[in-house]
Amino acid sequence: MSASVVQLTESKKQIQHTSRIFDEQRRAFRRNPSPSQTERRENLKRLKRLLLSNQQAMIEAIDQDFSCRSADETKIAELMPSVQGINHTLKHLSGWMKPAKRQVGMLFQPASNRIHYQPLGVVGIIVPWNYPLFLAVGPLVAALAAGNRVMIKMSEFTPHFSALFKDLIESHFPQDLVCVITGEADVAADFSSKPFDHLLFTGSTAVGRHVMRAAAENLTPVTLELGGKSPAVIAADVPMKDAAERMAFGKAVNAGQTCVAPDYVLCPADRVQSFVDEFRDSVNAMYPTLRDNADFTAIINERQYTRLKSYLDDARAKGADVIEINPADESMGDGTRKMPIHLVLNPTDEMTVMQDEIFGPILPVVTYGSIDEAIDYINNRPRPLAMYYFGYDKGAQDYIIDNTHSGGMCINDTLMHVAQDDLPFGGVGPSGMGSYHGHEGFLTFSHARGVFSRQRINSGKFVYAPHNTPFHKMVYKLFIR
Known part of the structure; x- marks a missing residue:
């Protein structure tokens, strides 16, 4: 058979x-x-x-x-x-x-x-x-x-x-x-x-x-x-080490195979290199090796591994700078399905990595000039399941909250909102309902189930027919205004 x-x-x-x-x-x-x-x-x-x-x-x-x-x-x-x-x-x-x-x-x-x-x-x-x-x-x-x-x-x-x-x-x-x-x-x-x-x-x-x-x-x-493409916004003045370290954690957990993992970064144009350096240092500190490191999770199956590799090939072919973070410079062959985290610089909308939810250890970095430009970038795309903002100014935090939509949000952290028992978890629009x-x-x-209950006294009888009594006229005068 x-x-x-x-x-x-x-x-x-x-x-x-x-x-x-x-x-x-x-x-x-x-x-x-x-x-x-x-x-x-x-x-x-x-x-x-x-x-x-x-x-x-x-x-x-x-x-x-x-x-x-x-x-x-x-x-x-x-x-x-x-x-x-x-x-x-x-x-x-x-x-x-x-x-x-x-x-x-x-x-x-x-x-x-x-x-x-x-x-x-x-x-x-x-x-x-x-x-x-x-x-x-x-x-x-x-x-x-x-x-x-x-x-x-x-x-x-x-x-x-x-x-x-x-x-x-x-x-x-x-x-x-x-x-x-x-x-x-x-x-x-x-x-x-x-x-x-x-x-x-x-x-x-x-x-x-x-x-x-x-x-x-x-x-x-x-x-x-x-799911969807959950953005992470880096403010112009936040200490980059704080933002990069917390973002590295959120992207590395389960090798990025998380519906609320940061899907792309919005970074001030003049801070990209600082982000790359701090992000690499944070990943290296958490995972000094990858291939035989039991702390670093593999991709679930060959189909997903091949899909993620195709995203990287497509990004390279269309002009992106792809940075592999592989601290010990290890080979990942022989069917291990271990995939290092990759940063994708200078991504464009034509790349599949910017069209589909990534669901893996790949993180595009998009540059912005003003915070309103970053907000417009987010709002011009389908509403995501999660959003992350890194910046300590309370006024800027409120501005981001008021002017964007997402299923949930973390300020100066990633993923942690999902573990809050007293917060609802869910999406909005294309990221769920x-x-x-x-x-x-x-x-x-x-x-x-709404339950309306009367006992022996029934005030409702005063609006029973026949209508057009003085009492009805009084009720209309009091309650239709």
């Missing part, structure tokens, strides 16, 4: 399995449409125990998928924010679940208004390959806190971690509460076509369009966490 036939058969089994689990979860939700706080807290604690007791196995599985994924990066960027997100949710869940009081207009007194936060039902989560643990657990925490059943589609590009996570979830949760689906792109396409009560997708803008189109057939609400994390995650996966 050919490999394609085997894959087709396996995909068919996975699709049938997905449908069965979906139906099971819908039935289970109807039996228990409003899980108690005690149930939700126990589910979150169970998930936390899963994470804490299987740290090394998860680190090793992700390392296998990347061929080299820094163990500390997995701890810092995946395990730690996942556990802290659960802790934050456990601390605040009681307050989030309480009905919220709202005002009642004088015309409708005596009565009360409240918002009750209800679970939506069965939630679908589609996970990308770059942070397969954090981007599965983060939305799972929010969905469980809101009282939902959850189905998770893992990426086919992280087969070792996907298989492990599936086994761990199955050993800790009943499948009618949480289940993990694996499989190829056709399984993912079928998954996104299910009539979920909410669907969260993290991935590329191109695939996000397909997901939204499939969800629209069922009027399924979606949260899309996409909707948000989650913390309270916003609870709200995303809840239905805010």
